[in-house]
Amino acid sequence: MPLSISRRFALLGGAALFATPKTGFGQTVAAAELVRMAGLSGDVGYVVADLKSGQILEQRNAGQAMPPASALKSITSLYAMEQLGGDFCFGTQLIATGPISGGRIQGDLILAGGGDPTLTTDDLNAMAKSLAAKGVQGVTGRFLTWAGALPYKNEIANDQPIFAGYNPSISGLMLNFNRVHFQWRRSGSGWALSMDARGRDVQPQAYTAKASIAKRSSPTFTYSDRGGVEHWTVASAALGRGGSRWLPVRHPAAYAGDVFQTLARAQGTPLPAPEEVRNLPGGTVLVSHGSDPLVPVLREMMKYSTNITAEAVGMTVSKRLGAGSSLKQSGQMMTQWLQQRTGARSARFTDHSGLRADAELSPQDMVAALRNLGAPMGLRSLMKPFKLRDATGKNMPAQPFRVDAKTGTLNFVSTLAGYMTAPDGTELVFAIFTADLNRRRRAGSAPRPPGQVQWVRASKILQSQLLERWAGIYG
Template identity: 55%
Template sequence: MLTRRGALGALAGGAMAWTLPRAGWSQAATVRVGSVSDLLAAAQLSGEVGFAVVDPRNGKVLEAQGADRAMPPASTVKTITTLYALETLGSGWRFPTQLIATGPVSGGKIRGDLILAGGGDPTLSTDDLADMAAQLARRGITGVTGRYLVFGASLPYAEQIADDQPVYAGYNPAISGLNLNYNRVYFEWKRAASGYALSMDARGRTAVPKVYTASVAVAQRQSPLFTYKRGQGREAWTVAQGALGASGSRWLPVRDPVSYAGDVFQTLARAQGIALPTPERVGGLPQGTLLVERGSDALPVLLRDMLKYSTNLTAETVGMTATLRRGQTATRGASGSAMSAWLRGRMGGGTARLVDHSGLGTDNRIAPLEMAQAVVLLGPKAGLKGLMKPFALRDAQGRPTQAGPVQVAAKTGTLNFVSTLTGYVTAPGGRDLVFAIFTGDLKRRAQAIGVEDPPGGKAWIARSKILQSGLLERWGTIYA
């Protein structure tokens, strides 16, 4: 089995070794309790705090506290997903979306069926579909003699990423092999002469097609904010009138992305003079002739954006695709377990228990030291530091600092009463350190399940970020 010591030795000519022993990862590293205690006391943060900072040149743990305690990593799981996907799929991987004809084109008609086939692209947009419709029109196609089919079974379907989020959370949509606009629909309202004028569309930068597979109505109530019902290819929302102001908008999650994409493409094709019948879902991809193909950006670009904007759908589709490429079951939950097993294999052990690829699930667990060690061991080959975004340090009042003593490239993670950070801190002299900082109050989080903005939540997150900044400034100073 590949051990942690052996793997690092292979990377650095045998010169690297971890300070903490693998068995139990007990904290044998020096803990500088004085200044750390002051930072913790100033943060007044309820719950647990765990962190580790490691010298990537030799694997030495420079400072740690609670580092071997498994905690919820939130969106820092996307760091592991990035490493998993790049190793499995390679940097040249692109997700295809295709238009396929099952028969020849004659007299402007496809003599057979037209298939809109998704290849798992999480970034497919309305404008992309509009361009595909325009390409079809440029081939002289005006319709079909057969059916219009939509295929989204290239990835296992899941109605949502996590089960404990508000029903209206746009960051928690369905997962499918055919996705559109991150599987969100745009809801807009404006007070009219009598009641409200409501609309739902699939807006892009240039195209704003109406959506027919989703509807919304105003209900005479104060709460709940939204209700949702799905049936017969339609998604029906109601919104509480008491929560609406004069006007506004928000993205709502889509639970039936295959029907949604099929609906939108039909409208966009109609605008190009292409008449298509009602879309029909198909579970298997029929053989045919490729007419149009749209490829996503290359995988590193997708992952850089995922780490920057923390797009959960990208994490899930990329991770599930990697699991399928490894010949394993990629359903929700099973794919997260497969990534956990991969990580243990690459690290020579560990205790990570991951249930998804985005970190949205509450049951994800990994120790801060294990996260930091994964970055040290696997990050260089993946070019991980170059994919991470800058992190702005906060001063003691929580305000972003204009110019701090250290530079940070990291992935953040935020859930109700969970705030995490992992990545690279560069000291003024140019020395890189790898770190992971996890904070979480799971008791308060459990009390806020299904709540978008629980009382005290924002203040708790703000205090955690102040603590993170204090630790990063400390390490960048004393280990410069």
Template identity: 60%
Template sequence: MQLSRRQMIFGAGALACVIPRVSWAAGGADGLIAALSGDVSYVVADLASGKILGARNAEKAMPPASTVKAITSLYALETLGGGYRFATRLIATGPVSGGVLQGDLVLAGGGDPTLTTDDLGDMAAQLAASGLRGVSGRFLVWGGALPYAPEIAGDQPIHVGYNPAISGLILNFNRVHFEWRRAGKGWQVGMDARGERFQPKAFTAEVALANRKSPLFTYANSGGKEHWTVAASGLNKHGSRWLPVRNPDAYAGDVFQTLARAQGLALPAPRSLRDMPGGTVLVEHRSEPLGVILRGMMKYSTNVTAEAVGMTTSTARGAPAGRGQSGASMGQWLAARMGGSGARFADHSGLGAESRISAQEMVRALAQLGPGMGLRDLMKGFDLRDDAGRKMQNQTLQIEAKTGTLNFASSLAGYMTGRNGRQLVFAIMTADMNQRRRTAGQETPTGSREWIRRSKILQSRLLERWSAL
């Protein structure tokens, strides 16, 4: 394959470079590209100089999938700083007298995407330890730190736990734990807000079994409760999975009420609050620093974390922060930082297939902004695959990257140390959008896993070749 020689500019005041002519032997990566349906785009560049060392369809706008989390990380780090911490507070609107709060108790979320049941359990224990034994007013829940959205992306199956609601209160990544067990001729089923040390029942969600083959799940939201049904024929003897929560404020309030009761503090039924009242902070839980949160997000690719971080960043910048709006705000930021960009983002996680960025623009962002913000240190090591798609043993190449996977879309972007010590930055994007559109709404459509396996093998073969540059 030969690459045409043409000028590529890395942005105003940045690096200018020329794509060289490169001839690769037939087979190998070339054969994988030919066998992979859809589009393949990539760029690899020298990190120090920005010189492009190889490219294919460099300017083609592609769905980045979860590699967009790298851009979200840069967006947040520049605005909030790596030491930023999210705060969840218990606020009293009146004085405490004789162990009784003369006013309302407010559970106020601060957009913390890592808040767990254990954290709420510890907050309840601290509140009880302060001597509080009753509340004369209401128990209120406020999630207005972030604009509410019932889901991240609209084209996902209803039951997948990685597509929950977004709110200023995010408990257990806005997921509820569903467990089932065969019991004689019937079933035992339950839903809880499982933590490592606390396991309260979830009263805002319920599940029932249905005698049907499909659909596997149905969902309804009514009467302040989330109602699930599941096809009994799709269950094995015992198992569990996390289901998405659509009423996050009610869920967090319900769980905290249960945890407080266990500490001897009976609270009224939680009520959602639109406007945050003033008052005195009785207990505050602070998250890990943003840098730690982003490292976990990169490792586990948690979508709701990316959305909460990105929306918090847009809010801090005074930019539109609603679902869809916040992704556009990030795109405008990137264009300003790069001296122009055609990238557009539907969200901060890459779960929405409408986002687009070219391999060239991804490499520009990683090369120009990443080093100064320590992005490489937040990425996890990438495991090369052999020709069968298995992880290679005794890998010698040092690669830190972010993967991205949707049905019939697979991307990889990051940094690599070549065999001669040369530092490289790269982006590889593959997608068959026709196949994706035809299988929209399916959790694992036929052919998608094999297509993604071939894409990941292609990524490995390209990285192996580039290691010698």
């Protein structure tokens, strides 16, 4: 498809195309030829603009709405920083409904989540120690958990493998990114299995999740929910001598309550079995735990592309703005926000992490958001340096220009959006989207469908070649 200019580029402050590239660093091949040589099935769209002036320098399918994949986390970061502020912290509390007398709470104890996606077993252990330090040795009533700070969602996306730890449930009380640690090791003629809530300092057993071995070669995992206990089976042919992986949790409040009960007992504070309540009872806050401030939380989210953090952050913002009680409605709220802030007519968000392939955004609307909102908010400082790939797909050992960007990868979807500093110091902002949604639909939830690895490799090579080309203009 030939290069062209759209009227929508007025949003960015002008329009022009690169002239014939100079000889020097970077690709001298025309961008359209690079796309042709990549041999990608599906669609390719990109926009690169001068960060200072907003002038569009080169584009292809700029206005076509495509799945942003995890590059959507850039938009979620902007949404959160503007509405919550960089110093915002999530909180988790232990609340007593009655006074402490004779070492016992005269009433109930509530573990109340505040939507913190970064809460760890070590954090709960510190809270258990603080509770014991106040002289609490038990309760006369119940031990309750409350997860109503955020709407519950069984999973982020319904087209992912059942065992994908990056696709857990969401709720107002989350632990270890709502994942349980499954480990196996050879023992005699069989294997020893364990399920735990592994932290840095402690690793209590998880009683709400169980695993067993099935004599089969596939599927690798099966999942079932039996009376609130999550049961996994694993194929014996997949175990080998030993290993471990994190599996998603679907009952997060029960999981967190179970783990806290174990940790509190170890501190001399035995508690009854946890019960989840829909409404938060009133009472006195005995112990509070605060997350890191929002900016470092977002930086970690961008670095490791943590889906649950993106969803928790986005849903927290939407709840403040009066969104309804679902992830879909929260995505719609973020869509409306971006439309109002930048005029992004292509935006259609169904989540905040980009794990769902039915989310949509065009390259030009992504670039507009990165320039008009991201630059003033310091979004580039939250992104990690991007390393170029050579023609074989391997990381280049060195590159003479800096790129800070957010990547995104799904089956037959690969995206890259961010900022680059050309060799002569020119600051550019860009978005490169590639997707073959027909092949993605045919692949279903297969973890590695035929052709996926090769397709994504070709896309990432093309992304690097386009960046080299644009840097070469200013080499």
